[in-house]
Amino acid sequence: MNERQKSKLVVETCLLAGKIMIENGSEMVRVTDTIDRISHNAGATEARAYVTLTGIIMSATPDMGSQVTAIDKRTFDLEKVSTVNDYSRQFAAKKISLGEFYRCLKRMDKDVKPFPFWLQMIGAFMVSATLEIVFRSNYTDFWAAGFVGMIGWCIYCLTDHYTDIRFLNEFIAAICIGFMSILLIRAGIAKSADDLIIGGLMPLVPGVPITNAVRDTLSGNLVSGPSRGIEAIMSACALGFGVAMAIKILG
Amino acid sequence: MVNVIIFSVCVYFATIGFGLLINLPRKALNMAGIVSLIGWLVFHTVNVHMGGYLSADILGTFTVGILSIFASRYKKMPVIIFNIPALVPLVPGGQAYQVMKCLAIGNYALAKSNLIQVIFIAGGIASGFLFAEFLNQLYLRFKTYIITKKATR
Structure with missing residues (x-):
């Protein structure tokens, strides 16, 4: 050579x-x-x-x-x-x-394969159900929060797989989480819609962009750090607007 | 006390669950859970017993930063593998949700106060990482200083 x-x-x-x-x-x-x-x-x-x-x-x-x-x-x-x-x-x-x-x-x-989809669903269930307890200490809604988070993650993955628009998957997943939580409350299965939504959104938290934005900006990379920050803020806003829309529609 | 034990178990499993979602290496899952658990315990103790969510968040992320540097040396893996899942129990999810909800139902005063909390917590998380990184670099400087001094002697 x-x-x-x-x-x-x-x-x-x-x-x-x-x-x-x-x-x-x-x-x-x-x-x-x-x-x-x-x-x-x-x-x-x-x-x-x-x-x-x-x-x-x-x-x-x-x-x-x-x-x-x-x-x-x-x-x-x-x-x-x-x-x-x-x-x-x-x-x-x-x-x-x-x-x-x-x-x-x-x-x-x-x-390098990702974890199988059923294991990811169990992971989403674990994140939602346990963090709902940690943040809100509402023990009765454990199963409901886990269920909402699991379906939310499922919808997120499906939209991600079939479309190419960034932030659309977060938005649709957040709308579905909001609808599902409010409907579960209407059906009398769970107690507090707030707790269900907070738990259900936790698997979708943009943890990777947030951490990388902080680390990149602190290391002085002023091109990549702020763009990661924008990515994180856009994801968070998509989640927030989705939930707000669900609350506005169903009250 | 019983609550704290239940919460600790919950934080550990939440971290492992998040690790499954972002595809952490299988060998790192347990260690990430432990790092996150200790960080959250510091956060919770300061938050409940010494008051102030801001100092609690700074100290919690500081602990997470230091521990993940140790863990990354021990497991020979990047630092972010332990940083990212450990951050999840510390993010201001509840307050951020309250902001959106209050905006949706038109209670702008409450939305503003929650938004300020979210911004402060985000700043706290950033400064916690900053302090951890600062200590790490000081340590590295000190180590190279000692090594060069030994070599020249």
Whole structure:
């Protein structure tokens, strides 16, 4: 492999690793750090990278052109972030070669599976039911809150799967949670609609964007931090407006 | 006291449930639950016994930040894996909901006071993380200082 092919492979590996990390909810400092480490360990000491939330620009040597990758979708899958981190560590310890690293990243989608859907539903049930107790100490509505949260998460996933509009899935899920809670109260199954809605919304809380917004802004990345913040605020507003609409309609 | 024990169990399971939703690595689930539980216990103790939700939130997130740095060193995983689920019991969900509800039913004064609470809690969470990160960097500086001093001697 000559020098040119090698620096091309370095750039491709760095861009793919960075893209996977940003798509799955890593903070920016970690992405920059990983790219620097990979290129340094691969011998490209003059590599430069510019990382933002929507794309990465990188060049391996000053006389070569730089490469760009665009990042369109952002989801939460922290296991992939952790796996890229592991590969980077193994590469630094010379356990895998650069080519193996690249192939591992390429088949990341096949290797790292999310939890099965029924387990996610149980997770949503656990979040809603238990946090309803912690926040409101209302023991009688345990099952109802869990049920509302579970159906809300189900609707969120289904809308996410069949549409491409950002924030629509949060909005529709919030409307459904509001309707369901008020209808459960009307049917006399549960006691307090407020508690049900608070519990039911907890699985949809934008925890990843909030944390990353704070961490990115504190590390001085004034491009990515505020855009994460906007993402978090938009999600929260979508949830809030959905619930407000349900309350307005059903009273 | 019984309430606190029930709440603790609830917080632990809520964290693990949220971990299932954002696909935490399986090895990290238990540790994330423990980090979150200790952070919430600090938050609850300060909130109930010393008064003030703001200092409670700052101290709670500070504990979460410090513990997740330790946990990430121990498990060799990114810090955010332990930060994000541990944040969930501390977010101002109840107040944020009250803001929207009061806006929907037209009670703007109550909405405003709740909104101010939400903003303060968000600031508290941010500053808690800030302090934890600050201590971490101080520690790293100190460590490299000691190492270089030993090497030059």
